[in-house]
Amino acid sequence: MNLKEVLTAEENQKLFLLGNEAAVRGALEAGVGLASTYPGTPSSEIGDIFSKLAEDAGIYFEFSTNEKVALEVAASAAASGVRSFTFMKHVGVNVASDSLMSAVYTGVEAGMVILSADDPSMFSSQNEQDNRHYARLANMPMVEPSNPEEIRQLMGFSYELSEQFKLPVLMRTTTRVSHMRGVVETGNVETGKTKGFFKRDPQRFVPVPATAMIMHKNLVQKWKS
Amino acid sequence: MEELRKLSNSSELNKIYRRNGKVGVVTSGGAFNYVMDAVQRNDLNVDVFKVTLTHPFPDELLLEFIKDLDSVAVVEEVDPIMEKEVLSILGRNGIQMAVHGKLDQTLPMIYEYTPNIVMEMLETVLNQKIPKNQPSNSDLSIPERPPTLCPGCPHRSVYYTVKDAVNSMGLNDVIYPTDIGCYTLGITSPYDAADYLLSMGSSIGTSCGFSKATKQNVVCFIGDSTFFHAGIPPLINAVHNKDRFVLVILDNRTTAMTGGQPNPGLPVDGMGWEAPEVSIDAIVEATGVKYLRKINPMNIKKSKETFIEALEFDGVAVVISQHPCMLTKGRRSSKAELEVKQEKCDECAVCLEKLACTAIYKDDEGKVRIDTKLCNGCNVCVQVCPERAIGVKK
């Protein structure tokens, strides 16, 4: 298969995709407008493929200087109404975590998905931390796919969920899922909106003590009856 | 607005597979695959609850799932997160039921699962044998094959030269904090140039600490991409707090370990568009570092002189070692093949044991040879050979 097919394949095609390739396809089908990362195994191929396809897809992709910047780029895009996707290896989320906590407080306008590729048994990492803890730490919904086709499908679901609750969504994979290849049935690629408008609202987007008190209360409301 | 917990309880993503079980398994992610394969292939009477929207955890669905079960096992990688959710839901609802998983040591606490780990777990909780194929095992002892620096890798020359400089100055107990990238492979012998590592950028931050808390010499290593990522704040810290160590920035013009992505030091960005190169030298200079040199690591003599100077410098000394990665860029261009001239070689093994390029080996007769298929023609072995025995094949 030519990697370009991750973008060009039409609806209802069968492709033999790596989990990381399926993540790109899923994001394109969901109409993502901006993607950002700092490369790290086992998530690296996602960025490699965006780098090859972004221009043809008419969307923006960057290798950010580090994961924190990548998350900030994606968060502000989502706050401006552009669907965004940021992805990194598990320890990369540690780097991004400072802004991640706040991004869940402020919430998003358009959907935002954060993919954390965990590495149980440390094939390429310094630890095997379980990033599902981050979903609990930050109060953020989380999905856990089991194979490439699920990754593709869950991308679409996660953007819907993210917009419904105005929260970023965490997608947690592991090496064996990110580096699993399987048959994926394509959906339709949506051309993503790449330019939005940021409507200023400091009560919502600037967590200083007074506003953060309210933000946390609102966040917990989304979880509890 | 519908709340998240309700959604998780009603979502089709969280799916129950009924198989007439008295035992149920709650599972997610890659672990689900092992469970399903074992259960289906062996036609086990085990109900399976695949949780995909795992946070918020679908509490009501769990209660529905366990209604007619006697016990439940939780199969997840790596920490017992859902297991604790299950225990707390059972507790809150006053339900007495055995919960197997990591906490009761039915499953291992660390590392990824395998099909066999999951099958053994099922045998335990079902108290029944599952037919398994008898694996072969080999009685021959076989050598390990760890990853290593590529032949002609510029990092190898740097490690070789730094070690050579340190030895020639008679320095002992030098600390080598390292960072994350291919160069972390410097942990292996004969380089032994990786003593302390915490995370991206930690080479410089920890050098600050070693500089304050010990009297030892410190030489730390960081790659170009990692320097941009997390190396700049600790360098500013080092200068401002008057630390003393040698920082070697291994600028191989790529993010090699992960497959050769561009970084801000390159004239291209993620879109494949032209982009301004951010200069590492200019950043280092701007921090106020007083000793800054650039070397070509493939020039062994000059590099060694520079490292000696840097080690003598009283302050933060920065050496930028610039050479493109062999794998992504710098494949040999000339066709000239190198060989060891057997008449000159006295088998001192400097090339083999100190430089330890993986293209150099000892043949069955104990002769030192170069594997021309692997050799990238970096010419470093030519320079390190004291007998000048390595040269172009005639």
Added chain:
Amino acid sequence: MKSYSIYISGVGGQGIIKTSTVMGEAAMKTGLPVVMSEVHGMAQRGGSVSTELKIGDNYSPIIELGSADLLISFEPVEALRAVPKISKESYIILNTNPIYPFNLNETGVSYPDMEDVLTELDEKTKQVYALDADKIARESGHSLSMNMVMLGAASAVEGFPIEKGTIINSMKANLPEKSLEINLKAFTAGFSFVKSS
């Protein structure tokens, strides 16, 4: 159908992932369910690398111990390392060309004799097809086509579930055009080797 499992082992840089993908995609084109597991990252720097491919109704691509129907090993020692995955019922395609680990001198473990490797593998399995795939590749036009020699050999093994023609089509879709001719030659050479053994 009964599930068919292929374990592929070798050393980083030998083209193992490409070979596996060609097979997997061919299985998909045949209409068979297929899953595969790859290793990327650090191990690719000259370390041991393996992929696993399962054709049939499976959720996980990871092969249970003793369950590989076919082991394709690009390197002798890597075949020994894969032994826990195989059984008396397995077939092996073995490239007899050794790659010595760089740290062999320090490990204290010597590289085993090829004779011993072959006897050992012969004992553990149904049949071993041992070939110098590097040599055959060179004869076909380029040493880099070694992986296609191995693929050709695998395609000829009894019970291999994908048609030769489908594999060749998958090669066409996955390999660079300019090296296709050499790769096809290499594939055919590997195929004939097993057929004529």
